[in-house]
Amino acid sequence: MAATAVYLGVDLGTSSVKAVLLDALGRTVADAQVRYGVSRPRPSWAEQDPEAWWRACCEAIRAVLGAGAFDVRAVGLSGQMHGLVLVDAAGAPLRPAIIWSDARSGAQVREWDRVVGGDAVEAITGMPVATGMLGVSLSWVRENEPETYLAARYAVLPKDYVRFRLIGEIATEATDAAGSLLYAVREREPALGIAAALGLDAALLPPIGQSLSTAGAVTAEAGEATGLAPGTPVAFGGGDQQMAALALGLEDAGSAAAAISSGGTVVRRTPAPLEPASGVHVMPAARPEQWFAMGVVLAAGLAVDWVVTGLLGRPTASPAAIERIMAEAAGVPRGADGLMASPHLGGTRTPVVDARARAHLFGLGYQHSGAHAARAVVEGVCLSLAGSLARMSTAGEPVRRLVMTGGGARFPLWRQTLADAAGLPVLVSSDLEHAAMGAAMAGAAAVGEEIAFDPAERIRMTVEPDPAGVELYRERAGTLAALEAAVGPLLRGAPA
Numbered sequence: 001m002a003a004t005a006v007y008l009g010v011d012l013g014t015s016s017v018k019a020v021l022l023d024a025l026g027r028t029v030a031d032a033q034v035r036y037g038v039s040r041p042r043p044s045w046a047e048q049d050p051e052a053w054w055r056a057c058c059e060a061i062r063a064v065l066g067a068g069a070f071d072v073r074a075v076g077l078s079g080q081m082h083g084l085v086l087v088d089a090a091g092a093p094l095r096p097a098i099i100w101s102d103a104r105s106g107a108q109v110r111e112w113d114r115v116v117g118g119d120a121v122e123a124i125t126g127m128p129v130a131t132g133m134l135g136v137s138l139s140w141v142r143e144n145e146p147e148t149y150l151a152a153r154y155a156v157l158p159k160d161y162v163r164f165r166l167i168g169e170i171a172t173e174a175t176d177a178a179g180s181l182l183y184a185v186r187e188r189e190p191a192l193g194i195a196a197a198l199g200l201d202a203a204l205l206p207p208i209g210q211s212l213s214t215a216g217a218v219t220a221e222a223g224e225a226t227g228l229a230p231g232t233p234v235a236f237g238g239g240d241q242q243m244a245a246l247a248l249g250l251e252d253a254g255s256a257a258a259a260i261s262s263g264g265t266v267v268r269r270t271p272a273p274l275e276p277a278s279g280v281h282v283m284p285a286a287r288p289e290q291w292f293a294m295g296v297v298l299a300a301g302l303a304v305d306w307v308v309t310g311l312l313g314r315p316t317a318s319p320a321a322i323e324r325i326m327a328e329a330a331g332v333p334r335g336a337d338g339l340m341a342s343p344h345l346g347g348t349r350t351p352v353v354d355a356r357a358r359a360h361l362f363g364l365g366y367q368h369s370g371a372h373a374a375r376a377v378v379e380g381v382c383l384s385l386a387g388s389l390a391r392m393s394t395a396g397e398p399v400r401r402l403v404m405t406g407g408g409a410r411f412p413l414w415r416q417t418l419a420d421a422a423g424l425p426v427l428v429s430s431d432l433e434h435a436a437m438g439a440a441m442a443g444a445a446a447v448g449e450e451i452a453f454d455p456a457e458r459i460r461m462t463v464e465p466d467p468a469g470v471e472l473y474r475e476r477a478g479t480l481a482a483l484e485a486a487v488g489p490l491l492r493g494a495p496a
């Protein structure tokens with residue numbers, strides 16, 4: 001039997017790597033997910049081992065290739081954004097990756113603010129100066145681990161490291177580079193002025209290519225490790241948000257994507273970079289001359305994971321444990337019997353950058369259980385995302401519908417709560433891994449082929465907002481905002 005022509009997309013998430021094989025009609029013919037953890041050697045740190053990423057990628061790729069007889073036409077990459085991987089001249093990591101949810105670099109944020117100015121950085125890069133962003137993490141390494149900084153040849157983003165392992169060449173591309181704070185969002189070129197002002201070595205920035213073009217080909221060594229045929233073309237690919245947008249088809253301004261992953265995001269097209277004062281980020285799309293606005297909750301799936309491990313003391317937030325707590329939380333009445341959660345375990349980035357913001361449970365009583373806490377966390381995350389959406393809607397056309405993606409889209413509770421908190425219909429696709437799919441689409445585009453499908457035809461259900469939920473969450477948004485405003489400043493003055 002002839003091998004099926006397919007495109008491989010790999011999405012290096014924070015909780016797991018996903019690999020999908022898409023056929024030319026965008027149908028998933030095989031998929032695999034391999035999980036890994038986030039290491040927190042100190043409370044505000046978040047690190048991952050690049051070698052563990054690579055092992056997980058090899059396992060996931062082998063798993064999908066083993067599902068049938070395939071002719072892999074091209075590979076594309078997607079990944080968690082903003083993180084820093086420092087490699088030496090041979091491409092070997094010099095320390096664990098400092099990922100996007102890391103909050104160690106408060107002092108460096110203040111340095112950037114003082115030397116370049118937060119508004120100036122945001123006007124150039126589209127992103128606020130915040131902990132966890134590659135440039136700020138690089139300043140931290142220079143100050144705290146100078147020998148590592150001096151030994152480094154390149155500072156690369158997470159999925160760019162995986163591409164390096166596949167093709168043997170270091171490079172980046174615009175969609176992800178913009179989240180480094182060392183890249184200009186409008187001009188799509190390195191922000192050399194920022195690097196120079198801070199004394200950061202611009203030679204650490206890798207060469208830049210186009211998301212939807214070919215970066216190189218699978219090496220013999222990577223072929224051995226993954227099962228891919230050496231010589232298979234590999235596209236640059238992009239940040240997970242922009243890759244997901246390709247597969248979700250976020251073309252019209254009335255639609256926004258809502259992702260519930262380790263973090264949570266809302267993303268929509270924006271005609272051009274917005275005002276820094278909008279409180280949301282701006283980033284380049286994979287296609288030239290297109291941009292997205294983005295709002296972020298730094299702990300979404302991660303906050304539910306914390307309920308399972310931190311609060312309930314289970315050893316891991318395994319898929320089965322998440323399924324269980326989400327089912328229990330769905331049995332708790334809307335509003336969690338008065339329990340409210342501000343889910344920001346590791347700080348906030350939109351609408352306000354505050355690495356010292358922390359999570360709160362408000363109104364805890366004897367009637368509450370872990371399931372109430374999980375429900376309250378889901379409600380808190382959705383309310384925060386709804387707040388970012390409202391900010392995006394002030395510039396231009398209002399958002400009229402949300403298309404949902406990420407691991408949370410599996411759960412009715414996330415879907416309905418998002419619809420009620422945002423007061424918008426939530427469209428749920430029959431596809432699950434949009435970021436990996438977008439990466440496969442980037443792979444196809446890079447070799448001049450097309451994965452042709454209409455994302456609208458993949459919508460399997462529309463979750464309408466329930467008027468009673470909309471009313472309850474409108475009231476709750478006000479209460480939570482008042483509580484956070486009252487408690488946050490008191491806690492920020494307290495020792496960590």
Ligand SMILES: Nc1ncnc2c1ncn2[C@@H]1O[C@H](COP(=O)(O)OP(=O)(O)O)[C@@H](O)[C@H]1O
Pocket residue numbers: 012013014015016017260261262263300301302304305318319320322323406407408
């Ligand atoms: N197979 C699964 N079963 C149950 N829950 C899952 C599964 N996959 C993801 N999740 C949930 O979604 C969250 C991660 O979403 P995902 O989109 O996979 O994240 P990331 O891209 O950051 O790795 C987890 O925190 C978990 O709550």
Ligand SMILES: O=C(CO)[C@@H](O)[C@H](O)COP(=O)(O)O
Pocket residue numbers: 012013014015079080081082100240241261262263264265296
């Ligand atoms: O920080 C952001 C976006 O600004 C995150 O969305 C990361 O890109 C990680 O994504 P997930 O692993 O949660 O999908």
